[in-house]
Each structure stands twice: as C-alpha cells, then as structure tokens.
Amino acid sequence: MRLRTPQLTQILFTAPLPVLLLLVYVIPFLGIARWSVTMPTLGLGQYEKLVGDPLVLSVLVRTVRICATVTALSVAAAYAIAYVWVRGTRWQQRVAELCILVPFWISVLTRAFGWLALLSNRGLINTWLQAAGLIDSPLSMVRNEASVVAGMTHVLIPFAVFPLASAMRAVDERVLLAARGLGASRLRIFWSVFLPMTAPGVIGAALIVFVFTLGFFVTPAILGGGRSIMMAELVYLRMFQSPDWGLGAAVSVMLVVVVMGLMAALFRFARPALMGSAR
Template identity: 40%
Template sequence: MTMPDVSVRAERIAPAAPAAAPGAFARALRWRYWPLLPAALLFLLVFVVPVGEVAIWSVRGEAGWGLSNVQQVVADGPFRTILGSTLRLSLTVGVACVAFGYPVAYFLTTRTPRQQRLLLLFITIPLWVSVLIRTYSWIVLLGREGLINSLVKAWGLSDTPLHLLYTRGAVYAAMIQVLLPIAILTMFSSMSSINRALLSAARILGATPGRAFLRVFLPLSASGAVSAGVLTFVLSLGFFITPALVGGPKDAMIANVIAQQISETLDWGLGSALGMTLLVVGLAVVAVTGVVMRRFTSLSSEGGTR
C-alpha cells in the first residue's frame, strides 16, 4: 500500500494565488456608464460649450467684466415685462396642450392596435409640415379676407371683418396647434404602460367607470401629463416665428427681443443676458414643477405599469 503524495495534498490544501488585477482597459469595459459617453460628448460640444460662451458674453463687455447687462434685464422695465409675458404665455400653452390632449390620448388607449396606428398617423401628419407653413396657414385662416371672415360675411353675421389676426388669441391658437401632437404622443406613451387590469379590478370591487377613472387611471397617468406640460412649456419659451407672424407688438416673446438685439442693435452682451435669463428662469420653473409633482405622482405610479 503506497503512501499518498504529500506534495499533491499540499497543493490541494493551499489557497489559490490571487488573480492578476485587471488592467485599465478591462476596468473601462466593465464600467456600466460607458454607453453614455457618445451622448455626453455630444451634449458637451453642442450645448455646454455654446451656452458657456453665451454666459461669458452676458457678463463681459467693452468695459470688462460686470453684471450691467443682467441688471438691465431683471430691472423693472420692458425686458422684465416681456419675460413675464413669455412665461405666462408658455405656461398657458402648456396647460392648454395637456387639457386638450389628455382626452385624445386616453381615447387612443381604448382603441385596438390597428385603430391606434391609423389615428396616430393622423395626429403626426402636422409634424411633417414646417412650422412656418403652418403659421402662414393661420394667417390665411384668420386674416381680414381669410376663410373665417369670408364665412362670417357670407352668412351675414357681420358687415365688418372680425379682428382675429395679430392678437394674443391667434398666438395661443397657432402655438397650441403646433405643440398639441407632441403633448398627445407624450401622454399616450405614458398611458399605454398603465396596467388596464387595475381598472377591471376597481369595477369588480364596485366602482363606477367614472370613479375607477378618477381613483385609478388619473393618478397613474398624472406623471405623463406633467411631462407633456413641462415639455410643451419648454418648447414654447423658444418660439420665435409664430408670435412674430400672427401676434401683435404686445405679443412679442423674449426670443424675438433676443433676435432684435443680436441682428439689429448688435448688442451681443444684452442679447446673451436675455438668453441666459430665459434659460435660468425656465430651468427654475421646471425644477419647481418636478419637485412639487413628484410628491403627488411618485407613490401613485408604483405598481401601475405593465
């Protein structure tokens, strides 16, 4: 009977040597965020760098560094008035897009997939047309010799043309028409992920259709509605063509004033200060809205998606 090999037993008992530490390239491959690098570089090049340059222009003038341009914007005067008007108009457009688009998005969720595709095609058709062309169509529709005034005159409702163009109402109508498809698509995407079985469960437990909608579906879809409102609000802040063509002098938005400062008066410092002020105010409104609405939508959305 042979004795076991002591060296073999020692190899089995001895712990294995630690593996070599991975190199920098291997660690980089295992970094979970590396797929975001292309988007981060693009964001840095096309947003951070240009906005940083504009921010420098806003605080640097011929006399050196200073806040004179920013003080001129926030001081009580025409610039602050136009900024407030822009914020009110954008908030109104955002709320109106959510109010008009929510029923449409909800209706889409109740249709069959084939009907949804057909209806979504009709909703997205306006997005294929240039904003400039859609704005000119409102001029044709609301002008003194436009379609509405022609019908009013033909039906004998009024002898004088209605003053519809170059008003705040025309600006609202044109901007809502441009942004409404975006709001509908945003809310429809959120509503499509809601578990419809929860509505059936509410009906089984005795809730009426209206009560099931208010207590189940509406809270679950609130986050999507808020996202649509914030998105349309942010897009409204930068509107330039539509207010310039269908609005009056009192309906000028801050983007029109920035273009005037850059192209006509050649005051790049004041135009940059206006742009940075609009950016900061817009970010502040979005941040406050997100914090406030998160309190009401975070808990209600848990467990409601499919």
Template identity: 70%
Template structure:
C-alpha cells in the same frame, strides 16, 4: 464594448454644439459692453423686459393648459379606442411632424386674417358683420403654438396611460364604481406623472418659440425669444441679449430638474 464609449461621441457633439457656444454667451453677458453684472441687473429691473417675461410666461401657461387638455383626449382615444379610432389618431399625431413650423404659421395667417377663410365664412353665413381680429395678437399666437405643441404632449401622456395596470381599473369597476368615477378617481391620478412630464416639455418648448409669435403676433405680442433676437441682431445690445438668454436657460434648467424629480421619466418610457 462599454456603454460609456457608445455615449462618448454623442456627449462630445452636444458639448461642442451647445455647451461651448453657451459659455461664449455667458461671457458676453458679463463682459459687454463692460465687465460686470450690470446687464443682469438691467434684465431684472427694466420694465419692458419684465413685461415681456410676464407675457411669455402667461402665453406659455395658457398654451400648456390647452395643449395638455387636447393631448389627453387624443391620447385616451389613441390608447383605449377602437382600431379605426387609433389609426385616425395616429394619422392626426404624425402628419403635423411632416409640416414645417413656418408652413403652419403662414397657414394660420391665411385662415385668421380679416380676409381669411374663417372671417370670410363667418360673414357669408351671417354670424358676424365685421371681421374678427384673430391674428397679430395673443389669440393668434396661442392658437398657432398650441397647434404645434399638442403632438409633443401626446406621447408622454399616452406612455403613462399604457403603463397602467388594467387590474386596478377592473377592481374599481368590480367594487361598484361607475365608469366616470373610475376615470376621475383612478385613471387620471395614475396618469398624472405623464401629464406633468408633458406639461413641462410643452412649457419649455413654448418658452423658446420665435417664428410662430413673430408671424402670428405681428410684433404686437413679443415674446422673450423674439426680444433676445432683436437685442442681438438689430439693436445691437449683445450683452443684454446674452444676459436674457442665460436667464432663460436657467429657467429651462430648473423646469427640467423638476421633471426629472417629480415626473418619473423612467416610468414614462416603459
């Protein structure tokens, strides 16, 4: 059987489930409330929308950096640690996938509120006298998003680490390089494709986050996905919401194109 026949049903499903509805959203963006590109002009000129885009990119960038840093450490132990360390890392990586994003968000609310476990514990041991504002702000949003996205960054980084040729590392050590120099001069540069791929994946996922910012941000750190929801279902301003959706999709498509061009996904999947 030809491979095209096997992929045909999947391609058809993706077209019906994603591409056709997206065409409808594109139609809304140039027809509502009247034909033209006025909604796109408003989307790129409205100070409120621009500020939300800037906040979204800032939060996504911070989340991506924190997720990659944590994922690199986890992936390193998972790939090169002892059997017990590898087992512990596998448990830490897989268990989060069994917990829904809504449960995680409310779990962080229980930890971070003024009467939450963290503030209560810090006050009881005398480190702080007044509760810290850890939720309903960008800090809570960044923390919740980072916690959710770390596992997604681990897999491409671990794949890049497993594809390394151990003989190169052994040659560096044989020529007198220390472990630290071998790590920074050989190991890290050779795993950069995996880091880049993980960074783009995390950033793209973060751009579309809705539940976590809505719950942990408390309406004070609105991101673009939440703003699109508000324009579509509460304003309602379907044309502007659709225009922002199309702009966001174009940004995501550009990032995916960068990943396909520079992250060498074939080598990441070996």
C-alpha cells in the same frame, strides 16, 4: 488596468456625443454668458435690467402667461387624444394616430402661415362670415395673444401625447376592473383611479410643453405681428435689430437656466414615476 474590448467599443461609440455637446452647446453658451457680463461694460448690469427694465418685465410676464396657457390647453387636448389612442376602438386609434403623426410632416413655418391664412382679415373665417352676412367688417383675430396661443398649441399637442400615452399604457387593467366590480361608475373610475394613475404622464407632458414654449420664435413672430413679443423674439431683437448684445445674452442665459431647472424637475419627479409605473 487594460480595458476589455466591449468596454473600449462602448467608449468609442459614446465619445462623439459628449464631444458634440461640448462643441455645439457648452462652448457657445459659455461665450454668450461672457457677453452678458462684459458688454457693454464689465459687471452684472444686464442682469439687473432683467428685473428692473419695464420692457423686459412686460415681455417676461407675457411669456409666462402664454406658456402657461399653451401648456394647459396642449396637455388637456393631448390627454383626450392619448386616451382615444390607447383605449379607443381600432378605427378610433387609427384616426388618433393620423392626428398625432400628420402634424410632424408639416413644418412649423407652414403651419404658422396656415393659421395666418385662416385668421387674417382676408382669411377664410372672415371671408366666410362676411359672405354669410354674419359680420360687416373683418374680425381682428391675428396680431394678438389668442392667435399666438392657437398656433403654438397646434404645434405642441403631438409632443404632449407621447408621455401621456406611455403613462396610460402602464395603467394596470386589474385596478380598473376592481373599481368597476366595487360598483364605481365610469366617470368615478376616471376621476378617482385612472387620472391619478396617469398623473406622472401629465406632469411630464406639461414640463416638456412648457420647455418648448419658452424657445418659440417663428409662430409668435408671424401670428403676433410684433404685438405679442416673447422672450425668444426679444433675444433676436436685441441681437440683430438693436445694438444691445449684452441684454440679449443675459436673456439667453436666463432662458437656458430656466430650461435646465425644468428638465431637472422632469428627471427628478416625472421620469422616476413613469419608470416606476412601467414596472
């Protein structure tokens, strides 16, 4: 059966994408997976360390804790920004757009050092507080989980805004007007009508942010100062600073599997709901 010209054109245009994914992602991942079961010896010993090594377990617990906290804070802040962006006045929408777009023009590394300049012992906050006589010695605001959470949340809020704004724009105004006509207050309309109708956007934003947080490296490394190591930094340490490539590979495979599961959940639950609300 001969292919028609439009079909042939579609194949030619789409073929480079799967080839690129195969060369850049699939083949390297298979190599990492092979390392995880062959280094230093053949077997699943490295995966046993993931559930039996106290160091790995502590890093895993810390990673989940930080990721959950950052996800909750990012989605909450992004919900407020998206609400103003979609339903605010014209000047409020312009301010919200600046808050969303400007962070994309600044690199993650620059923002991490910005937080370091703000929170370090000789940073702006400690300098101002000491100059005002409110504190005698600098407050310890870096090299801890709080600074890591602040830096990561700052980076990820804009990414959570877009699915939330998409869900808010899909809300039928007639439903809100009907609730208003039945005597419901603005607060009751928000909690009982608007928020449930935008729940798919909340789920999508939360999954997207959580996936991003699992792979964060620069911000935790700079603001954590080696005291709040996350899984991505553990991979770097095992690969480049200690001769334990097998464990680093096993952690990498685990992260990829978790991310794939989260993305499957995103396409299974959040995306159909968003598409349905859009219709």
